[in-house]
Amino acid sequence: MSSEQIPSAAPSLSRLIQELQKLPGIGPKSAQRLAYYLIRLPDDDAYALADAITAVKQQIVLCAECQNLTDDSPCSICSDSRRDQDVVCVVEDPLDVLALERTRCFRGLYHVLHGVISPLNGIGPEQLKLKELYARLSGKQVQELVIATNATLEGEATAMYIRRQLAGSELKITHLARGLPVGGALEYTDELTLSRAFQGRQEL
Template identity: 55%
Template sequence: MAGYHVPPLERLVDKFESLPGVGHKSAQRIAYAVLNMDKADAESFAQAIIDAHEQIHYCSVCCNLTDGDLCPVCRDESRDRSVICVVEDPRDVFALERTNEFHATYHVLHGAISPLGGIGPDQLKIKELLRRVQDGTVQEVIMATNPTVEGEATAMYISRLLKPLGIRVTRLAYGIPVGGDLEYADEVTLSRAIEGRQEL
């Protein structure tokens, strides 16, 4: 119906559509789902957003998200403190933790160096990483930044800062995903797979 407007609904759709990965149709579906909630559920939903915004901040050690001074990984005494895995985003920590294979610590940069995007080293949590390696406990830093131009540049920049300190710097291996076909892999992925090959 032309000219049919419900301003509060339009504002709600606009807010959901402003989220990454949410298109207009999805935003509409979410908005209608919210409208179908009873008042208590709607208030609880809104309160969860407010609580997350007010209570979540950076871990004082690794800069991951937490609601305490330390994140659960940094609080865990069983973690190997001699190894730090450096990632771009808190979501990368969750992805690596799902594997149940990594039992050391993390450091979250909150981005990657991107001159075109106006992001330099000073906007990332690199100084905090350098402070962490000063006490001599850290033996290895695994660079697990994304396999993009920005991720590679960030890994190389941090590597140049750490190597003079006598710290071993390694790069997460990238390659063909399990179940993937070689014919569909791009050249960069294939070259990474060859570099990261292992003995059988």
């Protein structure tokens, strides 16, 4: 059932329902429930939500160094001089940075690819933040690259691709240990498993 099938809904309400339906995991029924919930919210709360969406769209940029989402570039991790500048951990997306930061076992820097190589979905290496990665590696004193892509076919293929691209470089290239569930996303891995995988990382 789509929102167009609710003849009684006012146009502004239909519009809100349609926008909410575009969110991941939100079907037509949930969109309607959310819309009616938002209508009943106190004005301040509803405008605060709308403002937060506007602010995030206006302020969030990619960190020029690690490509993570940030309000200010370079981000707080890249500009933290206490972090180990020799090690860069490559992840698929910003949520993986949060997952790894929660483990507190990694004190180096990150590089966010914003995806994985996926020929079926038409995503090739040129659509990932790989150029930016190679530029970082050539310019700075990075000694170790930890590849922490997800344990999926695409994640593995992307890790292999990066390793091949960097073959012959002096860089030590490691990979998270195989304690991670196959097919599993870093984001949903519990902190203990993730920190063990990090500590047990192996050279590729």
